[in-house]
Amino acid sequence: MTATGVDQATTTIGRRRQHMPGPKRRLRAGRVVLYTFLIGTAVVWVFPIAWAVYTSLRPYAETARLGYVSLAQDLTFEDYVNAWEQGSLLMRFGNTMIIVLPAIVAVLFFASLIAYVVSRFSFRFNIALLLLFTAGNLLPPQVIITPLFRMYLELPMPYPLSDNGLWYDQYLGIIAIHVAFQLGFATFVLSNFMRTLPKELTEAALVDGASIMRTYRQVILPLCRPPLAALATLLFTWTYNDFYWALVLMRTGDKRPITTGLNDMQGMFFSDNNLLAAGAIMIALPTLLVYFVLQRQFVRGLTLGSTTG
Amino acid sequence: MTQQTREGRSIAPSDGPVAAVARRRRRRFSLFTRRDKITLGVLVGIPTILHLALIWVPTLGSIALSFTTWTGIGGLGSIEWVGLSNYEQLVTTYPTFWPALRNNLIWLGVFVFVATPAGIFFAVLLDKNIRGTRIYQSALFMPFVLSLALIGFIWQLQYAPEEGFINNVLGTQIAWLGDPQINIWAVLAAACWRHVGYVMIIYLAGLKSVDPSLREAARIDGASERQAFFRVIFPALMPVNIVILVITTIEALRAFDIVWVINRGRNGLELLSVLVTQNVIGPASRIGFGSAIAVVLFLISVGPILIFLSRAYRRLS
């Protein structure tokens, strides 16, 4: 939900601290307690998700008969099929991607440009600009929702881009607010990173007469691949998980993204927790996958924005 | 830190290298062609305008609207100026304002004094030479990638009065989500479940960046592990601590989805963010009044934002 961009140089990120050779191994008993504690905590932490998975695999009739806290006699993917079809999850995944992918690309493009300008060239308003972006990123969305909502209803958007001539109820409107909001974090992270790049790289290119866009494209972007990848994973999670903007700024049911899908399903059916759990797990799956597959980038993105060198 | 001097934000051309940088900078502007300047202007201008228009203009708008009354029907002309009366109603006749404010503060308190220390604690534990540390990290961090709306649902499976896991296993009949004395704490447990991993990951990265010689020095001085942490490492990580404090505060003020999914933020789960949403987009449509609540939320979040800004400003300039 949040992108909390915070500064700090990033030179040492990813460098593992060298462990000094310890004086002696700790007492075994201490280790046993430690590991027991850690294992216990991990189990407690994973449990709510595991429980949702377990619930989702059980037929409604069985849980109605035996209660939810009971040994499963029957495990089935039936509810996954039902939730997929009845919640129109495929359509909703599609809707989410229509919002998420362009938003990520736009945020990274604009943020890297601003970061480039802010970190490479000294204009008078550099710092002010950077602070403005990051401060905006920290505001709770509810602070701006009232006027924003009215603006979306009043502002025209040309017809090819919008099917109702407004910003309201449009993918582009949702993308725009995501971009406006997330710019702060991404700009901060990228400008911190770029500040660590040797200045000579771009200087030389410019002296050679390359245009500024060419320098950006050929020199800066390739060097920024690691933080861009890290940011992309984070932005994916944040925009994918957005509930608020879609809830407030989108009215057409068929255009709503996946996170509001669960809300819809809750209203639509009688309370069949098994079915809802199956829907919930499927909705959670993409972010969980991104996290497990790109764990390194993910953590890097967060820490790039927040730790000190 | 040397890097920063090399980057040379300072204009004072007192010593050699900085003066050289300053000279180079003056020259560099001449490197821009007209086209470059236009390109830059446009490409930085578009996102800046977008950001100003969609974030800061509405922020000012909220403040202005909070002194008016408007149903939202019938154009801007039907807005009426009412001075402070929205604020007056807020603190006198609106029954859910004080509970919401109280809940926001509880939320903040629990995040700052429970979730954050817990996250730091786990970071310190997992920073030790621990086998399988990645597994524990993943487990603790996993909830962070889930949306708060989903978390609200997942925890209802635990808390439901008749069918929930907790009451069945404990054999209790506690109304975890129905009793307004209890439900805020139950929801906070779920929110902390997510927040602890967030803090842990950030702090862990901070710990890894601590100069090993600091620890070594503390060890040689005969400091216990605890003393070493509180006297040496924690102060050395002050920048990270502040970052975490800011993140934590903002997260606490933003809380919305989880209570909205559970019971639309009523009956003990009132939050300022919910009241704003209810008044502004709900059938209630009291736009001026909702804006006044938004301004209260804004004023609370200004504190941490300023802390962050001043710190960032100091570093940049």
Place this chain on the structure above:
Amino acid sequence: MAESIRETGFTRRSFLRGSAGMAGALALPGAMAACGQDESPEESAGPGSVKFASTWQGDTEALRALVESFTTDTDISVEINEVDGPTFSDQIDSYLQGTPDDVFTWFGGYRMRFYAGQGLVHDISDIWDRIGDNFSDAFRSASTGDDGRQYLMPFYIYPWVVIYRRSVFDKHGYEVPETVDDFMALAEAMQSDGLTPIAFADQDGWPAQGWFDIINMRLNGYQFHLDLLAGNESWTDARVAEVFETWRSFLPYMGDLSAALGRTWQDGANLLFNEEAGMLYFGTFAGTQTEDPEVRDDIDFFTFPAFGTEFDDENAVDAPINGFLVSEQSPTLEDNAEAIDSFVEYLGSGEAQSMFLAENPNFVAAANDVDRSVYTPFQEKMAEIIDNAGAVAQFLDRDTASPAFAVEMEAFLQSWLNDPEQDTSSFLQGIQSFWDSLGVSP
């Protein structure tokens, strides 16, 4: 707020049966031919199309079937925009001012009159002039705005009643109570038989409003109830205090109240169906919450018992009407005018309504010319209760003159349920000052 959960809470059963239902619906060509359309589509430039927003998500298949047969008949295409009910109701103001669909599902009562008064709903009096005879006066007045013109095309109605399981009553030898005293004695008996006498669930906020409505109407009459909600009577009136005093006497039979406040209405209905509770005061749509045909056949209901007041004969009930409105700001209102006209007229026909209700035995049709022979005994009884009621209210959140008040009333009632022993007069004073702060002119 949570208003239309009541509309959307339909079963997966009706969903799964959707295809069967559609087949059944399409097998009614005779009914369709008798549909009584005035216009023949060929007269206009083209048959046109209608954009239609539906919050009745559980009934999508039934609506689709309806729309399909309409399209087959008229060549007018209808595009359905399915939306999540509670969110739609929340955002209705902006929806109607933005780019709304031509036709949308909505309610009767003040919740319609308010938007009609704001000029956001299109006047359909001309359709009423043609087919108005098809509705009783109660429907006409629930569809009429403050200016005396009609805005709503009523579709179905459902009463709030006390629901029970026949088998449970038979097993324990319970009798349907006629008076409140009987009711209390019955509750007492259930308690000693180990049942929770009354299933109650108020996490959603609105179910408690049903209780307030019925007690207020039975004690103080329909007119006082409506005047109170319109702001013409004061909440600090002793008669309102009496409602809460009376309600308090029911509370010991309503189970653990804090548990009830954390229970969705679906969970509340489950308490009844699982035979943990003996009775449930709710809209008849609670029946959608069970999939088990045996349970479905077992449920029955009665009207809330009489209190022995002068209003016993009036016998008012909450019976919300759901139907359709045409939005004034629809960008396609003019282009689609004729198509919209015939679609709305079609929706007001008994044929359309019986086709829909064949799939939804928890409602009864609004139109007079509906074929009552297809009604289940359950529906038959619902129709009877509505016919016998001397006055029909729409429900607190639909009758109140301020939507903001309806939202806050959920919180007020929840806070009272959290502490029913609190001082009633200061509680009511709080409600009244909140009302005053809204600045709604009576």
